[in-house]
Amino acid sequence: MHRDARRTLGGDPWFVTGAALALLLGLLVVAGPFFAVHDPHDMSFRPLSAPSTEHWLGTNDGGMDILSELLHGIRNTVVFGLVTGMIALVVGVLIGLVCAWFGGVTDHALMRFSDILLAVPSVMILILVAAFFRPSPLVLSLVLAGLSWPTTAKAIRAQALVVKKSVHVVAARQMGASGAYIITRHLMPELFPLYLIGFAAKARMAMFMEASLSFLGLFDPSRKSLGMMISYALKYYYLDIWWNWLIPPILCLTLLIMAVTFLAVSLEKVFDPRLKEAL
C-alpha cells in the first residue's frame, strides 16, 4: 500500500507542484538568514528608500531592510506552522490510539471532550489569550495545537479500530503479542498516511492563522512576520511602495499557503480510504 502510494503521489500534479513550491520555500527558510545581509531589526538605514544594490527591496518606514525582514518573516511563519502541526499531530495520535485501544469509558469521555473542543471556535480563544497575556509564539502554538488535535484523534481512532479488528492483528494477538507490541509494530506504522494528512492540514491552518493574527497585531511587534509586514506596508500604499514592500510578503504568503494546500489536498486524495474513489 505504501509503495503504491508513493507512485500515486509522484503522479499527482498537485503533489508535485506543492512539493516543488515547498522545497523552494524551504530553501528560503533554511538559507534565508545567509542571504539576509542586514539585521532585520537594524533601523539605521534611510527610511523608505527605493531598492538599490545595498537593499534589494529597499527599506521600510522604520529604516529596516525589507528583504531581511521578508526572509525572517517567512521563517517565523513556517516554523510556527510546523511546530503547531507537530504538537497537534502527536497529541492527536496519542489520544486517538488510546481511545481505540482501551475503548469503554476512556474512549467515550475523550471523544465527548473532543466534540466540545471541535465546537469551540479556536481563533477566538487564541485572540483572547494573545490579547490578554501577550505570550510567546511558542505558547500560542501550544494553545492552537491544544485546540486542534480532535480532528486527527478522530481520524486515527476510526482507522485504528479497523486495523485492530483486521486479520493479521488478531493473528498476532493469538500468537501472544502484547498490547505494546501491537501498538508500536502494527497500529502506529499502518496509520502512517493519516499522520501526513493530519500534519499537512494542521500546519496549513497554523500558518494561515499566524499570518492573519500577526496582521491583526496580536503577535509581539518586534517579531518579524509576513502578516505584520503586509499590515505596515498597507499604511503607506499611497507612496508607490506596493511593488517592493507590499507585494513581496503577499507573494511569499500566497505561495506558502498554496504549497501546503496542494500538499494537503493531494495527500488527502491519495491516502484517505473514503476519498480514494472520488479521485
Next chain:
Amino acid sequence: MKHSQRNSRHRQYIVAYLLAALVMMYVSYSVPRWLPGDFVTAMYSSSHVTLNAEQEADLRAYYTQRQGFGRYLVDFFTLNWGYSYAFLTPISELIREALPWTLLLLGTAHLLSMVVGFLAGVEAAWRRGRVIEKAGVGSMTVLEGFPEIGTAVILLLVFALHLGWFPAAGGETAYVEQSFGRWALDVTHHLALPLLTLLLAYFPGNFLLTRGSMVMVLKEHFIETARAKGLPSLRIRYAHAARNALLPMVTRFGLRIAFMVTGALVVETIYAYPGLGTLLFNAIAMRDLPLIQGIVLLSSLMVLFVNLALEFVYGWIDPRVKHAS
C-alpha cells in the same frame, strides 16, 4: 438501529455545542482573573496614562464588582457588558452598531457561496471526467490556496485604489441624506469588494466538498435504480443524489470555521468595513481589553449558534435523520 444511531449523533452534537458555549463563557469570565494584577494594571501599566490613587481605586471598584460566574452570566444576558476604554462607550452599543454590517457581509457571503458552491459541485460531479469539470476542480484547488490577506489587498489595490471603481473603505457614504433606494445602492457598492474577497475564499471549499461527496453518492445502487426507472436526470440529481451529498458540507463547516472567521476578520480590517472585525482590530490596536472580551465572546456564541442551526437544517433536509425523529 441505524436511525437511532444517527439520531443520537444528532443529540450528541447539540449537547457538545451547548457545552462549548458554556466553556466559552467560562473562559471569557475567567481570563481577566488569570492576569497577574487585575484589569486596571493590565490596561494602564503599558499605556501613557497615569492614574492617581483615587481614579485607580474607582476603576478597580468598577472592575471587581462582578462577583461570581452566575452574576457574570446574568450581566451577559442583560447586555450589561461593561464599558470600552478606547471609545468611551458602552460595549453593547458598539457591538450593536457593528453587528448588522458583519451579518450583512458574512451572511451574504456564506449564503451565496453555499448555495452556488453546492449547485456547482453537484453539476460538476454529474459531468465527471469532462473538460469543464476538470478545469473547475483545477481552478478551485488553486483558488483554495489563496489566503484572504493576499486577495483582499490585491483587489483593494487594483479596483479601489488604482481604478477607483469601488470605495476603499467603509460600509456607506458618510454624512449623506439620500432616499432608501440610493442608500441601498451605496451599501451594495461598498459591499462589493469585501464580499467578492470572501466569496473567492469560501466558494472553492464548498464546491470541492460537494463534488467529492456527490461523486461517491452517484455510485450508490439507488441512483442506478432511479436511472433504471427512467426518471428525468434533474430529478435523480437533486431529489435523489444531492440531498445525500449535503452531509460533508454540514460536518466540515465546523472544521472550516477557524479559517472562515479568521479570514473574515482580516477582510473586514483591510477594507475598513464597519463590522465586528474592524472593531476588534481597533480594540486590539488600542488594547481595549473589555471590548476585545465582549467581541470575542459574542462572536464565539454566534459561531456556535450557526453550527447548531446547520445541524438542525441538516436533520430537516436529510430524510434519514428526519424519519428517525
